[in-house]
Amino acid sequence: HVVLADGAPLANLDLCVRGAYLNVNSIVASPIATGLACLSEEERDLGVALVEMGAGVTNVSLYAGGMLVGLHSIPMGASDITDDIASAFGIRRSQAERIKCFYGSAMQNPRDFREMIEIAPPHGDAAASGQAAGPNAEGGKITRAALVGVICERLNQIMTEVNAALAGMGFHSTGRQVVLTGGGAEMKGVADYAQGALGRAVRIGRPRGLSAMPEAHSGPAFATLAGLALYGASNPVDLRTMAPAPQTVHRLSTPMWWQRMIRAIKTNY
Template sequence: MAQPRSEGLITAVDIGSSKVAALIVQPTEGGLQVLGSGQRESRGVKHGYITDMQRTEQAVREAVEQAETIARTNIDEVFVSFSAGGLYSDVASVEVGLGGQRIAQGDIDELLDAGRNSIEPDGRMVLHAQPTLYTLDGLKGVRQPLGLHAETLGVDIHVVSGDPSPIRNLDHCIRSAHLGVKSVVASPIATAMACLSEEERELGVALVELGAGVTNVSLFAGGLLVGLASLPMGSGEITDDIASTFGLRRAQAERLKCVQGSAQTAPRDNHEMIEAAGGPDGAEQVRITRAQLIGVIRQRLDQWFAAIEEKLKELGFSGPIARRLVLTGGGAELKGIAEYAQGVLGRAVRIGRPRGLIGLPDAHAGMSFTTLAGLALYAASDPIDLRRPIEEQPVTRLSPTGMVHRLIQAVRSNY
C-alpha cells in the first residue's frame, strides 16, 4: 500500500513527443535521492505540442502512478517541462535610487518588486523571470549587493516567455490528471541544469536537444540563456525513414536504428548483413546491409544538422563562445553522433548526460532523460522567480477586428 502523502518531495514530469516520464526525488544532505520513476509512450504529442488531450493525460497519469508505486508515496504537485517551439529569451533591467545609503534587504525587495512590474511579455506567457546580476552605480556583475553602499541599485532580470496557448494546454493536461502544477519550466533551462557545468554556461556554449519530434537550440553565455530557437524535426523522422524505406513497422525501425544504426560509416558496413522482421502486412524478413541502413540515417542527418547549423548562425553563435557544443536528448544516443556533428559543424562536441542525482535507474540514465533530471535539479535549487502564476497571467484574445478578418478569410478559402 502507498504511504501517506509526503512533504518535501519533488516530482518532475517531462512530456515529450515519444515518451512521458515522471521522477520523484527527495532532497538529502548528500544530494537528490531518486525514490521512484515512471515512463509511458507518448501518443498525444506532436513536435512538442499536445494534439490529443485525453491520450496525453492518460500517459501522465500512468507515468506518475508508476513512479508513486515505486516510491510508495502519493504526490500532489509536479514540475513540468515545456519543450515546444515559440520560446523567447530577453533581459529586463530596472534601477532605483538609494542616495548613497547602505543596501538593506528591504531595498533589494523593493527593487525586485519594481522589476516584477516592469516585465512586458507582449502577449506572451512568462515562464521564468529570474534576477541575475545586480548593478551598483553603473558597475555590473555584482552577485550579492546586501550591506554595500550605493547611489543607485539595479538588476538584470532574465525573462523566458512563450506562446500562451500551448503552455495553457500543457497546464490544463496536468491539472486534468488531478495534479497541481508547481511550475512550467522551459526545457532548455532544465536540460542545462543536468548536463552543463557552471563554467560552460559562463564561458559560452551551445546546447542542442535532439528530441524525437522537436530540436531545441539554445545558447548560454555569462551564466545566462541568451538565445533560443526550435526546429520542428527530430530523431523520430529517422525512424520513419527507415520504416518506409525497408517496409518495417515503426517499433522495428526504432529498434534497428538503436541497435544497428550509426552516424559514422566503416568499410565493413558494405558486407555486414542485417535481418529485420517483416512489415505491417506480414511480409518476409527484410535482409539489408548495414551500409544501406546507415545511408538512410545519414541522408536525414545531413538535412537535420544543416538546419541546426543555420539556427546557430541566426543566433550569432560565432567568435570565442562558438567553440563548444553539447548534444543531448534521445537523438544523441545514436552511435557516432558526436563525431559526425563535430565534422559537420567544425566545433568541439560532447554528449550531455544527466547527472547530479543519486540512485537514478539505468533505464532512465540515458540522454533522453536529461530534461527530466534537470527538472528535479531546477526545483531543488528553488530559484527566485518574479513571474506570476499561469492562472494569474492574462489570456491573449483576438480583437473583434482580427476575428472578423479570420472569418472572412475562412469563407473565402471554402467558397
C-alpha cells in the same frame, strides 16, 4: 508539485497535471531545464551551445554569461530518422525504431557492407517479403551500410539547420563547444558526426547532479527530466505570480545633460 517543460500547449499540460491531483509548481522552458542538468556553470559562463535532439523537434540554445541568450527550434528530430528507415525499407515504424536503436550508427564502417540485418514485411507476409521490404532490401535483409546511409542523410539535414541556427545566434564568435543531448544523442557515433558537420568540439550531455539515479535513466534521453527535478528542488519563483514592482525613472533636465556634454568635449579636446 510538478515542474513543466514547454513544448505542448501549457493550458493542456496544466489541466492534465491538475487532473492527476497534483499542483503545478512552475513552468520552465525545456532548454533551461536541460542546460541545468547537462551544462557546468563554467560552460554556461564562457559560452556553449546546447543541441537537444528530441523526437520531433531539435532545440538549439545558446548560453553565455551564465544565462540563456538564444533559442531556435528545428521541426525535425529522431522520429524523422525512424520514419525515413520505415519508408526506405518498407517496414513498420516499430521495427524501424528497433533497428535504429540496435544497429543504427552515424558513422560508416567498411564492415557495414558485409553485415546483414533481417527485416520483416509490414504485414508479416514472408512470401512477399522481398517486394514489401522495398528496393533497398533483398530477401528480407538489408546491409548495415544501407541503414547508416539513410540515417546520415537525415542527420545531414538536421545538422545543416543546426549550423545555420548557431550562425544566426552569433555562436561562431562567442561559443567554444557544442553539447548534444536528447534521445537522438543516444545513437552510436552521433557526436563524431556532429563534430565533423559543425566544425566544433562536440560532447554528449548526460544528466548529472542527482544522486542514486538508475543507470537506465542516466543517458541523454533523460536530461530534461533530470533538469526538471533539479529545477523544482531549487524552489524556483513562478514569474506568473510576481506583481510588478514600482520603478523610479530619473531623467536629466535639458540644461544638465547639455552641460555634461560640453564638459566632456572640453576635457577631451
